Amino acid sequence: MEIRSRDDTxxxxxxxxxxxxxxxxxxxxxxxxVIYNITTVLETSLAAYDCILSEDEIxxxxxxxxNIASIDVSLRSTRVTICSESLLKVIARVVTYYxxxxxxxxxxxxxxxxxxxxxxxxxxxAYRATYxxxxxxxxxxxxxxxxxxxxxxxxxxxxxLGSFLDFxxxxxxxxxxxxxxxxxxxxxxxxxxxxxxxxxxxxxYMVSEGQMSAYVIQSVEVDRKVLSSRVFxxxxxxxxxxxxxxxxxxxxxxxxVYVSPFDGERQITSLKIFPSHxxxxxxxxxxxxxxIRQGQQWYESLQxxxxxxxxxxxxxxxxxxxxxxxxxxxxxxxxxxxxxxQTCDVADMGEDxxxxxxxxxxxxxxxxxxxxxxxxxxxxxPSVTVNLELPGSREGARHRYLLCSRxxxxxxxxxxxxxEKLNISCCxxxxxxKRAIDSLVMPEARKEMIRAxxxxxxxxxxDNRTKLWGADFIESKGEGQIFLLHGxxxxxxxxxxxxxxxxxxxxxxxxxxxxxxxELELENQLSKWFRLAEKWGxxxxxxxxxxxxEKRQITDLKRNSLVSVFLRCIEYYRGILFLTTxxxxxxxxxxxxxxHVVIRYEKLKEDDRRKIWEQFFDKLTDERxxxxxxxxxxxxxxxxxxxxxxxxxxxxxxxxxQTAVTLAEFRFSQKPDKTKGxxxxxxxxxxxxxxxxxxxxxQYLIGVHGVDEESRAFQARARANNIRDIGR
Numbered sequence: 001m002e003i004r005s006r007d008d009t010x011x012x013x014x015x016x017x018x019x020x021x022x023x024x025x026x027x028x029x030x031x032x033x034v035i036y037n038i039t040t041v042l043e044t045s046l047a048a049y050d051c052i053l054s055e056d057e058i059x060x061x062x063x064x065x066x067n068i069a070s071i072d073v074s075l076r077s078t079r080v081t082i083c084s085e086s087l088l089k090v091i092a093r094v095v096t097y098y099x100x101x102x103x104x105x106x107x108x109x110x111x112x113x114x115x116x117x118x119x120x121x122x123x124x125x126a127y128r129a130t131y132x133x134x135x136x137x138x139x140x141x142x143x144x145x146x147x148x149x150x151x152x153x154x155x156x157x158x159x160x161l162g163s164f165l166d167f168x169x170x171x172x173x174x175x176x177x178x179x180x181x182x183x184x185x186x187x188x189x190x191x192x193x194x195x196x197x198x199x200x201x202x203x204x205y206m207v208s209e210g211q212m213s214a215y216v217i218q219s220v221e222v223d224r225k226v227l228s229s230r231v232f233x234x235x236x237x238x239x240x241x242x243x244x245x246x247x248x249x250x251x252x253x254x255x256x257v258y259v260s261p262f263d264g265e266r267q268i269t270s271l272k273i274f275p276s277h278x279x280x281x282x283x284x285x286x287x288x289x290x291x292i293r294q295g296q297q298w299y300e301s302l303q304x305x306x307x308x309x310x311x312x313x314x315x316x317x318x319x320x321x322x323x324x325x326x327x328x329x330x331x332x333x334x335x336x337x338x339x340x341x342q343t344c345d346v347a348d349m350g351e352d353x354x355x356x357x358x359x360x361x362x363x364x365x366x367x368x369x370x371x372x373x374x375x376x377x378x379x380x381x382p383s384v385t386v387n388l389e390l391p392g393s394r395e396g397a398r399h400r401y402l403l404c405s406r407x408x409x410x411x412x413x414x415x416x417x418x419x420e421k422l423n424i425s426c427c428x429x430x431x432x433x434k435r436a437i438d439s440l441v442m443p444e445a446r447k448e449m450i451r452a453x454x455x456x457x458x459x460x461x462x463d464n465r466t467k468l469w470g471a472d473f474i475e476s477k478g479e480g481q482i483f484l485l486h487g488x489x490x491x492x493x494x495x496x497x498x499x500x501x502x503x504x505x506x507x508x509x510x511x512x513x514x515x516x517x518x519e520l521e522l523e524n525q526l527s528k529w530f531r532l533a534e535k536w537g538x539x540x541x542x543x544x545x546x547x548x549x550e551k552r553q554i555t556d557l558k559r560n561s562l563v564s565v566f567l568r569c570i571e572y573y574r575g576i577l578f579l580t581t582x583x584x585x586x587x588x589x590x591x592x593x594x595x596h597v598v599i600r601y602e603k604l605k606e607d608d609r610r611k612i613w614e615q616f617f618d619k620l621t622d623e624r625x626x627x628x629x630x631x632x633x634x635x636x637x638x639x640x641x642x643x644x645x646x647x648x649x650x651x652x653x654x655x656x657x658q659t660a661v662t663l664a665e666f667r668f669s670q671k672p673d674k675t676k677g678x679x680x681x682x683x684x685x686x687x688x689x690x691x692x693x694x695x696x697x698x699q700y701l702i703g704v705h706g707v708d709e710e711s712r713a714f715q716a717r718a719r720a721n722n723i724r725d726i727g728r
Contacts, residue, residue: 035082035083035084035087035160035163035164036080036081036082036083036084036087036163036164036167037080037081037083038078038079038080038081038167039078039079039080039081040075040078041075041076041077041078041079042073042074042075042076043073043074043075043076044071044072044073044074045071045072045073076224076225077111077112077224077225077227078112079109079110079111079112080109080110080114080167081107081108081109081110082107082108082109082110082164083106083107084160084164085106086154086156086157086160087157087160087161087164088103088105088106088107088108089157090124090127090153090157090160090161091103091108091116091120092104093127093150094120094123094124094127095116095120095123096201096373097200097201097348097373097374098116098119098200098201098219099200099218099219099347099348100200100219100220101116102351104350111224112224112227113173113193113195113222113224113226113227114168114173115195115196115199115220115222117168117173118174118177118196119196119199119200121165121168121174121177124161124165125165127150127153127161128153128157128158128161128162128165129153130152130153131152131153131154131155131157131158132152176193176227177193177196180193180196181196183265184196184197184268184278187267187268187269187278188265188266188267188268189265189266189268189271190264190265190266191232191261191262191263191266192226192227192232194236194259195220195222195226195236197268197274197275198217198220198236198238198273198275199217199275200217200218200219200220201216201217201373202216202217202275202276203215203216203275203276203277203395203399203402203403204216204217204240204273204274204275204276205273205274205275205276205279205287206240206257206272206273207272209314211406211423211425212279212287212291213242213291213405213406214242214276214288214291214402214403215240215241215242215255215273215403216240216241216242216374216403217238217239217240218239218240218241218254218346218348219238219239219348220236220237220238220239221236221237221238221239222236232261233261234261235258235259235260235261236258236259237256237257237258238256238257238258238259238273239254239255239256240254240255240256240257240273241253241254241255241346242255242403242404242405243295243377243380243400243403243404243405244341244342244343244405244407245302245329245341245343245382245405246333246340246341246342246343247329247330247333247334247340248330248381249343249344249364249378249379249380249381250299250302250343250380250381250382250404251343251344251364251365251377251378251379251380252343252344252345252346252374252377252378253341253342253343253345253346253405254342254345254346254347257272257273259271259272259273269282276288288402291401291402292398292401292402293401294404294406294424294425295388295400295401295402295403295404295406296388296398296401296404297424297427298404298405298406298408298424299382299388299401299404301327301408301424301427302327302329302382303382303383304326304327304328304331304535304536305326305327306324306325306326306327306430306505306506306536307324307325307326307327307410307427307428307429307430308322308323308324308325308427308428308429308430309321309322309323309324309325309410309412309422309426309427310322310426310428311423311425311426312423312426313419313420313421313422313423314407314420314421314422314423315420315421316420317420321412321419323412323413323414324412324413324414324430324506324507325410325411325412325413325419325422325427326410326411326413326506326536326538327408327409327410327422327427328409328410328411328532328535328536329408329409331411331532331535332409332410332411332418333409335418335528336418338409341405343364343378344364344365344378344379346374348374349365349366349367349368349369349372350366350369353366353367354366360379361379362379364378364379365378365379376390376400377400377403380400388400388401388404389401406423406424406425407421407422407423407424408421408422408423408424408427409421409422410422411532413506413507413508413509416508416509416510416514432501432504433501433502434501434502436497436498436501436502437450437451437498437499437501437502439498439615440498441604441608441611441612441650442599442601446599449597450499450597450599451502453481453483453596453597454481454499454502454503454539454576479574480570480573480574480575480576480577481575481576481577481596481597482570482573482577482579482594482595482596482597483576483577483578483579483595483596483597483598483599484578484579484580484581484584484591484595484597484598484599485578485579485580485581485599485601486580486581486582486584486598486599486600486601487582487600487601487602487603496509496539496541496578496580499539499576499578500538500539503539503576505536505537505538505539505576506536506537506538506539507538507539507541508529508532508533508536508538508539508540508541509540509541509543510529510540510541510542510543511542511543511544512542512544512545512547512548514529515529515542515548517547517562519558519561519562519565522562522565522566523565523568523569526565526566526569527569530569530572530573530575533573533575534573534574534575537575538575539575539576539578540573540575540576540577540578541577541578541580542577542578542579542580543580544580544581545579545580545581546581546583547562548562548563548566549563549566549579549581549587549588549591550563550587550588551587551588551589552564552588563588563590567590567591567594570594571594579595603647603649604647604648604649604650606644606645609644609648609653610638610644612650612653613637613638613653613657614638616653616654616657617629617634620657620661620682624679626679626680627661627664627679627680627681627682628679628680628681628682629681629682630681630682630683630684632683632684633660633682633683633684633686633687635684636684636687636688636691637656637687637691642695643687643691646691646695646698652694655694656687656690656691656694659690660682660686660687660689660690661680661682661686663686663689663690664680664681664682664683664686665680667680667681667686668680668681
């Protein structure tokens with residue numbers, strides 16, 4: 001073959017064994033370069049400084065590196081570079097989600113062990129089966145049906161894809177993949193082929209803090225030598241995501257975990273992370289349904305709600321707790337300056353993409369490409385999107401609930417502190433007790449007045465209830481309802497819990513320790529607590545509020561500032577506020593006009609005390625069926641001439657009863673011959689010990705002061721012994 005330039009100048013002469021056919025040679029070149037290239041990577045004993053080779057050494061390498069005795073050679077890996085435009089289009093069309101592969105470019109490089117090929121091999125073959133030869137009748141039953149969502153395979157795609165898939169079939173690669181898939185049918189896997197389980201877009205279960213949670217695989221980092229190596233030292237890095245809340249939006253939040261090497265075969269469901277369908281088919285999808293219900297409860301709690309928590313806190317403390325909490329993540333992030341979970345941080349939409357400022361993306365994420373599989377999993381506003389179901393979704397209608405986190409942050413009413421981490425699976429709705437107010441020991445007319453005054457506040461402030469009418473001409477002023485409860489100690493002023501139970505609201509009970517007595521900080525603290533109470537629709541109780549209500553004096557400017565700030569703050573509070581005191585005689589006059597309802601708790605009469613005793617007996621019977629209450633015990637506290645005449649207050653009755661129960665439980669614990677079904681017995685002698693001790697102490701105090709507590713309070717002008725009719 002003679003080669004000449006375009007001006008007919010002789011260039012070179014190449015010997016050929018037969019006549020040269022240009023069209024055949026060009027077709028061979030096209031097939032060689034356009035579809036794909038296979039590169040074999042060898043690892044040698046050459047050091048870095050040996051890599052600058054002479055011409056003779058280069059010639060020796062070209063003749064065959066394995067012929068050079070001084071160089072040790074081993075197979076490192078292979079890679080495939082796809083150049084065919086048709087084949088690249090097929091891959092982009094069939095592969096729905098593979099962030100680690102740079103799809104959409106002019107070439108695509110795939111490194112061993114080619115996880116993309118293994119994960120989508122069946123899909124590629126199914127797509128190739130949609131090809132129709134021009135002379136085949138489309139009505140023939142042997143012809144594959146077209147997919148309703150994509151066009152059928154054309155001739156060039158059919159040829160290029162066939163050549164590409166044949167390489168993996170004949171190289172022994174698919175034999176290894178199929179062997180591993182056979183293990184999967186027995187719930188077994190090997191570390192060498194573990195990457196086969198982690199297909200991007202696959203829903204997986206992972207054990208996190210002792211419980212199962214659902215995630216979606218984003219990608220997995222695979223050692224290129226994993227197929228050829230016999231010793232595994234490098235773990236798999238698995239990148240995955242689930243749905244978290246950042247205080248404003250629910251969105252995808254990325255995580256990554258390591259899967260450490262192991263020898264031999266292992267049960268798939270014993271791994272740290274595994275595809276969900278392996279577990280679903282063993283337990284009939286019970287775990288999946290549980291996680292969906294849990295996710296729905298979590299999502300519905302993001303707007304804020306009162307819950308009963310019973311279980312361990314998550315995080316480092318692992319402390320067990322049972323009591324009322326209020327779920328409010330946005331307030332937690334704001335008030336505690338806590339680290340906010342990152343959402344919309346899953347880098348799976350393409351490289352070097354900036355955040356989009358459209359009305360959908362809000363500058364918080366790149367704009368999803370057309371048909372992006374997870375476009376509806378970001379920027380979910382719980383106040384707008386009230387339901388996460390997606391009817392017709394390929395993942396399942398309730399898949400978004402499945403991926404929801406179980407982690408919440410909430411306020412613990414008992415300690416008046418924010419909990420570190422709460423587990424939604426330990427939460428349940430509190431039962432509203434509309435009859436709780438009936439247990440208050442007070443005249444029925446007063447109970448009816450309380451019901452009427454709190455009726456319009458029975459719904460939290462966040463919903464679409466009728467706007468409350470205010471008599472004040474200044475907007476937002478005087479819209480609350482302030483109750484003052486005063487009287488002797490222990491007569492039930494702090495029994496505001498009954499009101500909270502009746503309204504179905506949370507009770508935020510504070511003391512001066514929570515609010516502070518520094519006039520500079522008081523306004524900030526009060527504003528914080530009032531803001532939370534108003535947001536939650538909580539009933540607020542400030543117990544022993546005397547320090548903020550005392551008369552102002554010319555000589556005490558600090559106290560005057562304290563009282564003035566408190567006066568101003570309560571005027572603009574739009575909710576139910578209860579103030580309790582037993583020193584009403586020391587009040588500043590300015591408070592009188594700011595209090596809507598004043599309720600005086602008088603000393604308990606004998607019938608009132610009897611009713612309280614009976615309430616405690618009923619409560620013990622309902623809550624402790626194992627307890628036996630003797631008739632003598634009831635008769636002693638209800639009918640004994642001495643005990644029934646003692647002027648107990650409500651707190652003293654509670655303390656006596658609780659101590660007597662403790663004595664009965666201790667006596668039962670010391671019983672040597674207990675049998676199954678036995679229980680403690682509350683007897684007269686348990687009450688005698690406590691009642692005699694309490695009565696003797698009250699008499700001792702009278703002896704010390706010369707008068708009882710009521711008389712001492714009257715002498716100090718803190719409160720009156722009785723109320724005379726006004727206006728007579």
